[in-house]
Amino acid sequence: MEHIPIILDGKKAQAHYAEMLRTRIQKLTQKPKLVIFFIGNDERSRVYIERKKAFGESVGVSVEIVEFSSDVSQDEVLLSIQNCNERNDVSGIIIQLPLPAQLNEKILTAAVLPEKDVDGLHPYNLGKLAKGELDGLIPATAQGILLLLSFFEISVSGKNIAVIGRSILVGRPVSLLLLAHNATVTMAHSKTKNLSEITLNADIIISAAGVPNLIRGNMIKQGAIVVDVGTTAVKMGDELKLSGDALFDEVSKKASAITPVPGGVGPMTVYSLFDNVIRAAEKQL
Numbered sequence: 001m002e003h004i005p006i007i008l009d010g011k012k013a014q015a016h017y018a019e020m021l022r023t024r025i026q027k028l029t030q031k032p033k034l035v036i037f038f039i040g041n042d043e044r045s046r047v048y049i050e051r052k053k054a055f056g057e058s059v060g061v062s063v064e065i066v067e068f069s070s071d072v073s074q075d076e077v078l079l080s081i082q083n084c085n086e087r088n089d090v091s092g093i094i095i096q097l098p099l100p101a102q103l104n105e106k107i108l109t110a111a112v113l114p115e116k117d118v119d120g121l122h123p124y125n126l127g128k129l130a131k132g133e134l135d136g137l138i139p140a141t142a143q144g145i146l147l148l149l150s151f152f153e154i155s156v157s158g159k160n161i162a163v164i165g166r167s168i169l170v171g172r173p174v175s176l177l178l179l180a181h182n183a184t185v186t187m188a189h190s191k192t193k194n195l196s197e198i199t200l201n202a203d204i205i206i207s208a209a210g211v212p213n214l215i216r217g218n219m220i221k222q223g224a225i226v227v228d229v230g231t232t233a234v235k236m237g238d239e240l241k242l243s244g245d246a247l248f249d250e251v252s253k254k255a256s257a258i259t260p261v262p263g264g265v266g267p268m269t270v271y272s273l274f275d276n277v278i279r280a281a282e283k284q285l
C-alpha cells in the first residue's frame, strides 16, 4: 500500500488561528499598528512585506510601511526607529531583512524598544528566550513552527529533534523554544560532520539551511516528521520556484508528516508575527 504522509498545511492552521486574533483585537481600545521598515528594493522582501500587510489587515491590524532608498544612512534610519518607539499609535516595529551593506543589522534591531520588537530579535527578548522565559516576544518563525506542530497534535516533549541551521532568525530561537518545551535538541550547521547521523536519530527534523535537496530520503528514519523551513528561489525553466531543503518526493515516502513548501511554515510565520503585534498592543494598552 502506498505510504501517504500527513501534510502539515500551514494555510489551514493559519486560518484557524487567525480567528483568535480577530477576537483579541475586538477587546482592544485602540487598533494595533505594525510599522515595517523596508530599506532598499529587494524584490523578495517586497513580496514578503505585501503578504504580511495583507494578512495583518485581514485580521484588523493596520500596517504602515516606511520605505528608504538603499543608500540611506544609519543615522537616518535610527532617527526614524526612535520616532516609532515614541509614537503611541505604533504597537510593533520590524526591520525587513536583509539590509543594504552600509547598515548594521545588530545596531538597528537593538534600537527597537523591546516592548515593540515584534520580530523578537532585540537582545532583551532573545535573552529571555535563552533563559526559557516565554513571556517575551519570540521570533515568529520559531513560534510558528511550534504552533503548526501543535495544530496537528504533534507533541515535542521528550522527542529527539534535529534542528538544521543556527541563524538568529530561525535555527537558534527554534532550538531554544523547543528546549523550553522539553524536547531533546541537536543542532546542526554548515560545519557539522555527518549530518545523516544526526537526522537518522531524529523523531522530528526541522531544516532551516536554505539548501535545496539537503535532506534526502535515506537521511530520515521511517515515520519521522519533517518541518521544512527552507525557501530558496530556484530557476525551473523560465520561472523562479521556491524550493525547500527536503527532496519532497523522496522524504515523503518515509515521513509520517511533512510541511509543503510553500504553504507550510511560511503562513505560520506571518500569523505569529501578528500574534506578537497583538500581544505587544495588549501589554501597552
Ligand code: NAD
Residues within 6 Å of the ligand: 141, 164, 165, 166, 167, 168, 169, 170, 171, 188, 189, 190, 191, 192, 195, 208, 209, 210, 211, 214, 229, 230, 231, 232, 265, 266, 267, 269, 270
Ligand atoms: P541563514 O543563511 O542565515 O542560515 C542558514 C543556516 O544553515 C546557517 O546556520 C548554516 O550554518 C546552516 N547551513 C547551511 N548549509 C548547511 C549544510 N549544508 N548543512 C547543515 N547546515 C547548513 O538563513 P536563515 O535566515 O536562517 O534562513 C534559512 C532558510 O529558511 C532560508 O531558505 C530562508 O529563506 C528560510 N526562511 C523561511 C521562513 C519561513 O517563514 N518559511 C522564515 C525565515 C527563513
